[in-house]
Amino acid sequence: MAHAATMKRSDEHVVDRDAETAWTLPGRLYHDPAVYEAEMRTIFSASWQYGCAAADVAAPGDYVTIDLPADAVFVVRGRDGVLRGFHNVCQHRAHRLLEGRGNVKAVVTCPYHAWAFGLDGALRAARNSENVKGFDRTAFGLRPVQVEVHLGMVFVNPDLAAASLEAMAGDMFADIAASLPWLDELAPYRETRQDVGFTFEDDMAFNWKVLIDNCLECYHCAPAHPAFCDLIAMDSYRTTVHGLWSSAKSRLNRHDNAAYPVAADAEQTRGDFWYLWPNMTFGTFPGQANFLAFAVEPTGPETTTTRSDYFMRPGELVHPSRSNYGRDVLWPEDKAICEAVHRGLKSRGYGQGRFIVDQGRSEISEHGVHHFQRLYAEAMGIG
Ligand code: FES
Ligand SMILES: [Fe+2]
Structure with a gap:
């Protein structure tokens, strides 16, 4: 368990169990080197x-x-x-x-x-x-x-005493397999990461939790991702939380949209994403059969990298319009957000915020972020 004095302060709110009344994690947990060291010992040396x-x-x-x-x-x-x-x-x-x-x-x-x-x-x-x-x-x-x-992916855990991943998240893998019946027909895609377009960058100037937080809500989609909101039917976007994982599922809005064209006979007409504690995301975008697995990995308190594999039908290339959208539009939009948020979390003018979580868990509700931050608080002994 992390050192209590590092993690917990009496003048701060803990991340309450009730998403509807909870405060967000304090900003200082996103840049303090002592917190980063505690995360290495407590989370990353003991997780799948x-x-x-x-x-x-x-x-x-x-x-x-x-x-x-x-x-x-x-x-x-x-x-x-x-x-x-x-x-x-x-x-x-x-x-x-x-x-x-x-x-x-x-x-x-x-x-x-x-x-x-x-x-x-x-x-x-x-x-x-x-x-x-x-x-x-x-x-x-x-x-x-x-x-x-x-599902064709290898997972590792340095902690020999940890429970099996099957026991912790077998239901997530079953959910992915049920959602993507063609998944086992895909193979690792060996074109460059730039071609894929939906992978992230190697050197990112923000704390790893900033990117995880950002991936777990679509409250920011309307203000920040106008083309994505034309690709995906926003009223269909639903986040559900489970033990150590959550999912965000949605369907294609229209084939001819502002992000990239989706063929009339496209195999995949959904945008489905899964998050697995502590730092993994899996997802598929509308269009060709595709599956992205990526890990968001801290390289320091204020720097982050990703490791990813992308899966496509053997021999098939990602359509350039989709690559270009991911690389030139969607990721720059999110990157600018994450950099701005990281700077803000370091500001002496910021403490903690409130999650916007509504009773109906709508498409703009932030309960997915709350779920991650609760898991974090519990792991770090501040829950
Ligand atoms: S360090 Fe000497 S053989 Fe490996
Ligand atoms: Fe985003």
Whole structure:
């Protein structure tokens, strides 16, 4: 649990359980370095987080390194077909083991002194260790992390004591699968991120929670995203909250809209989005069959990056008009908002706000943001 004095102040409102009467998180929690350190210990070293596309670790020896906010890990497919995850650190003198992605055949060899680990994590060879007094090879296996695969996506959790993701959010994966019957026909899209258009940038000058907050409400859509409000039928936009996840579902407004043209026979006529605690979002936009998985990752108290995978039908390219809309219109609109909000959260002229949550949980109600901030408050011991 985070240090209470850092997180909680008697002159501030806690994020109340009741969304309709709750105040928002205090601004200082969005830039204080001590809070960031507490988040690393309390949230990011102990949560399920997005890893990679399962297709990228399909064959024995395939590996992908994953630099989580608080832990560098990798997943690797064993000769026995089992997918395992480990901290990406050698048990000799702590060099990083693997870079990027690829295939290691039978062993992971450390680049520093060439200790070799099996794909099950066991130390296989340590040069000259047979001449070292009392050296017990079994004591230096790689430290494992938890791994689960859902809907073609690999998730990891550095906390071995954490409950399974299936137990925590299996109902979300079932909901995604039911909403997107063609999802298992898609494959990782290997064109550039710029082509995708709906992924975010690497270096963003605001706290990670600013972007999560922003993704979880459409109260800002009418003032900030006029074209999006022509693409999506706003009166259909509904956010529902569940244990560790929420969803925001909507349908296409009209094929010929101000954002980008959607073909008359388009496979996807909905805009559906899911949020999974603490930092993951999944979504699909109207048009071609498409699915985006992205993690919003802090790189510091006031800087954020994203890691994402995009899935399309194999061989199909994202229509340029859709890429251009995401890259040149929708994201710049949200980026400017997030930067302005981050500056405002640091202002001595700001403390806390109130959520605008209505009884009917309408399309402009902010109960999705409240849900995230309640999970945050509970995790950080200020709930
Ligand atoms: S640090 Fe890996 S072999 Fe020495
Ligand atoms: Fe937005």
